[in-house]
Amino acid sequence: MAHIIRRLSVPILLFWVGLAVLTNVAVPKLEDVGKAHNVALIAPDAPSMQAMKRIGKVFREFDSDSAAMIVLESDKPLGADAHRYYDTLIQRLSQDTKHVQHVQNFWGDPLTAAGSQSTDGKAAYVQVYLAGNQGEALSIASVDAVRDIVAQTPPPPGIKAYVTGAAPLIADQFQVGSKGTVKVTAITFLVIAVMLFIVYRSVVTTILVLLTVLIQLAAARGVVAFLGNSGIIGLSTYSTNLLTLLAIAAGTDYAIFVLGRYHEARHGGQDREAAFYTMFRGTAHVVLGSGLTIVGAVYCLTFTRLPYFQTLGVPAAIGILVALAASLTLAPAVLTLGSHFGLFEPKRAMRIRGWRRIGTAIVRWPGPILAVTCAVALVGLLALPGYQTSYDIRPYMPATAPANVGYTAAERHFSPARLNPELLMIETDHDMRNPADMIVLDRVARGVFHIPGIAQVQSITRPLGTPIDHSSVPFQVSMQSVGQVMNLSYQQDRAADLLRQADELGKTIAILQRQYALQQELAAATHAETQSFHERLSRVS
Template structure:
């Protein structure tokens, strides 16, 4: 449903006020407060997305893979376990390992075998005289023990098992000169999860700083850039919160890749949509439209673009749901849901922020719009050559006497009627006559 308003002074055509745009314009403040309340509720009552990702992380290996099936079969046949999580404990000394090192090793083995919740089997080769030589290095300074842990690689139980083994190693006093390491496939996957979560903070901060600098160079208005980034921040918080809610309730699985990709997509898409909204509004203001008219011009020109772009990204990421690799499969629903939330926020919160800020003139354009007509390099004024161009000193004028008052910017040639240079008594002619020299 749309209604028409008076002729646009810049184009002379009838424009329309979409129903959704009128609702957003009328209830801008409640919309902003509503989104803030949603973000606060999700942040307070739901764990962070990184924490939920650790709770609901999925297995690294596809269960249909022949290698995975073979490993489970071997574990069952030799009574060593039914998972693909394997860890290694390596003992290294500065001198050949002696009796003290052996006592320390035996203490570790006893504690590991006692933890049946996390350790399914221990391959104690160094403790058996028949296999001790094969488990020790040629110089006698290092040995190892292999563990089969509970939980498949990447799953919460597997990560918990790795932490349990590390705690046993840390709590067991070791003799001087002995260094103990916990490594192996399961430990590497667990470390990858932690590294991915920690790196997101650095990536997010760097991304925001780069975006801030680039937007500041374009808009030359710190207020505009800050408000745009705050809007993106609310969209990002809402998208992450909704996905965290789904993961916390067990509706979806997650991985460190899903968390990273969702955050990057939300920041990138939210910034793009904010540029669409604020940029189109400023173009309308530069064309001579008042603030309310420019708002509706912006919404008519950007709403369908934002919706189409967001649905395309959401649909493309959702297709990853059909992948066989669990790490790829978990990218589908989280990224799609996060993008839908970001799009909905961009279509409601962005225009609402624009409505409130425009009432105080926060988003009016700060850059002059330069006009070129034809293939020549001459400057044009209102469709004709200006005999007073260029002035000998910086000119204080910026408003055309034959065009609507558009504030501190120049106009484009298509919005001005073709006419002669400014007449005597016009603001432009008076400003030029007052120039120095």
């Protein structure tokens, strides 16, 4: 193998240069491919994802988990001009059916407007459900489309519009990450160049090693970009960033292995050819074993459930395999060509006394040194009990990111979690639009509100986030007795009148009874006179 590489050093160099150039010219840039073929952040079988899609399906509103918030802010209470601007935005958003699936227009309805407006009246928001799951290329394109609509719709004086929320924050993270990759890569190469110059004291050696690493990096990125652009593997911003850093680290590490072993052989008195073979025999298996270890480690990420962890595995493994192949072929080929011109000759004598002392100490006291080394390595575990996993990316994003600017504006008027609502759907086998079920729904909302960490609950029984005025059962019962209480004095007066009427009726009855007695006496007298008259008449006749 070493003999073949030494003989074919020129074709090998040309092959790797050609591969790097071809894959980077004929294929779009790795970051662009990653953006175009980005995967979702959440696993499709996650309970939250399934619940989100179920809610969207039942209400026939959306089929993804991407949502954006458009926040309107003013330095004074929002008026009619703000509502007209809001209505224009809603109309234009609704027309973009490719990127916008549903607009939750609460502020446009007087019945629900207060639920999406701040208490000071200076801010309002609208939730927009977008096409594509969070992190996917379609979701990022949908965020860009919404931002374009907002940018192309000038607001009235004194009013500002912000596009924020979970999906825009993810889109900003990808953009910031892509921009940061260039800076990190440049700083990494600068640090490597300084380190190589300090160690080897040769500008030529430093430049050649950097060029070798650069060719390896370009080839690895190009191959992964080709596979991603062909749809063979999935990509994400995380995988492109990690691949770049891993390829640089592996390429530099293995180049130092090759060059360091070659210098050792040259210091041992071997000629250039013998030193080359000594180098290859002493480093090839080490480089191969180290590279395959890294490949296996990163490939294990494919067994994770989160898609953006899964996409780290295959691209990073392929990139490291390309860098490994280049380290076993390109680096020795460059060393062969450079050694013909004396470019890789050591510039100073090797200082091995310190390393010899370290090796002697390890052989003499292996147990104590192992214990101390393990203790130092385990220091990091001291912080593990207090570690808490967090998926909140806002603290790691610059304050100037558009989504962060929108969050900051919203938090001046709303509670911190107002723009990241959690959805809870209650599904039954019957129509719940009846008084009994409304009471049940209100009890559920009240129970959810009392859970620690819940700031507000909006539901059909609480459209404004608070219980509807005069909607509680005690209030309804008390309201039923209000009329009776107000009529109590009137009823008491009428009762007194009835008592007086009863007294008058008693007097009238007494008079009638007296009249009846007198009439009875009169009837008796009349009867007696009648008998007397009949007696007289009989005597006369």
